[in-house]
Amino acid sequence: MTYPNGWDGPGYFAAQLAPEQVRTDWTAPIGEQGIVPPRPLQLGDILGGAFRAVRYAPLTMFGLTLVLVMVAQLLGLGVGYVLSRQFGASFTATGDEDYFDAGLISWTTLTGTLASSLVTIVVSMGLIHAVSEAAAARRVSPRDALRRMVSRLWAVLALGALGAAPVVAAFTALIAVFGTGSDEAIGFALLGGLALLPLLVWLGTRLMLAPAAISVERLGPIRAIRRSWFLTKGLFWRLLGIYVLSSLIISLAAGTVSSVFSFAGMLLGLADANLALIGMTTASSITSSVLSLPLTAAVQGLLYVDARIRREGYDLQLSEALYG
Numbered sequence: 001m002t003y004p005n006g007w008d009g010p011g012y013f014a015a016q017l018a019p020e021q022v023r024t025d026w027t028a029p030i031g032e033q034g035i036v037p038p039r040p041l042q043l044g045d046i047l048g049g050a051f052r053a054v055r056y057a058p059l060t061m062f063g064l065t066l067v068l069v070m071v072a073q074l075l076g077l078g079v080g081y082v083l084s085r086q087f088g089a090s091f092t093a094t095g096d097e098d099y100f101d102a103g104l105i106s107w108t109t110l111t112g113t114l115a116s117s118l119v120t121i122v123v124s125m126g127l128i129h130a131v132s133e134a135a136a137a138r139r140v141s142p143r144d145a146l147r148r149m150v151s152r153l154w155a156v157l158a159l160g161a162l163g164a165a166p167v168v169a170a171f172t173a174l175i176a177v178f179g180t181g182s183d184e185a186i187g188f189a190l191l192g193g194l195a196l197l198p199l200l201v202w203l204g205t206r207l208m209l210a211p212a213a214i215s216v217e218r219l220g221p222i223r224a225i226r227r228s229w230f231l232t233k234g235l236f237w238r239l240l241g242i243y244v245l246s247s248l249i250i251s252l253a254a255g256t257v258s259s260v261f262s263f264a265g266m267l268l269g270l271a272d273a274n275l276a277l278i279g280m281t282t283a284s285s286i287t288s289s290v291l292s293l294p295l296t297a298a299v300q301g302l303l304y305v306d307a308r309i310r311r312e313g314y315d316l317q318l319s320e321a322l323y324g
Helices: 014-019 042-057 057-088 103-135 143-152 153-180 183-206 210-217 221-231 236-267 273-312 314-323
Strands: none
Touching: 014 210, 042 057, 042 103, 042 236, 042 273, 057 103, 057 273, 103 143, 103 153, 103 210, 143 153, 143 210, 153 210, 153 221, 153 314, 183 236, 210 221, 210 273, 236 273, 273 314
16 A cells, blocks of 8 residues: 555555554654744744743743742832831931932832842743743743742852852952042053953853753753853854844833833822832832843743754754654
């Protein structure tokens, strides 16, 4: 018996004798589709896959992010309020003008920024893990994502400390130079800062995939740096261009939506200038984080998947997971 594709299939008698063991239809197996095709990814695949990742597991990508960001912001506001009352950082205007408490705003802004930065680092671990699993058509529940965040907390914080140390040292040196007041020293410091900027961009791009290696492969900070260095070899301009373009698109979209919530927060606090400013800052920060963090983590996770496809043939593992 010959089929349209030219191959000889099982005969009639073989099909009658063993109908349960012999396949008479030689069609390709159909598996569940992931968020990206199992091949080297293009710009459209990564941008489209980032939005599909959010729709694939919305409770994990949006719901868990919203809860953790709100908790971090409330803790930041509470700590800032306590510090402002403890240290009394405030000033009064001259004359008979109204009193304006600037200490509350400055402390809450500082603690809110620190809390937002910390929760961004931690939440990214769970989101990148969810995106890498979604590429293989596997959904990650919020509980599993939260468990991954907790288990990789020490590693990602150590990575952040290693990455921030040279930047903090450079800025400390610049501040010390500016404090001298010498025009020559300030000029050399500015030139050094301009020369340092391309180096920071280069290092940041080469280490871009280290958080994904920590989250997906459960590596330590040093091994994750080596892993990222290997995966990004020969892909520098591709990674930098896609990440910058996608970050610009995501920031524009998040900024447009967060401005609406900032305006709503300002209306709620019209009776008090402090309350209005705090409401605007909090609403804008929460909205921007909830919108941008899942999409940015999705882009970073898909860049990691693409790098593994191009460097290691990871598309074969994805195809096996999708089609068996």
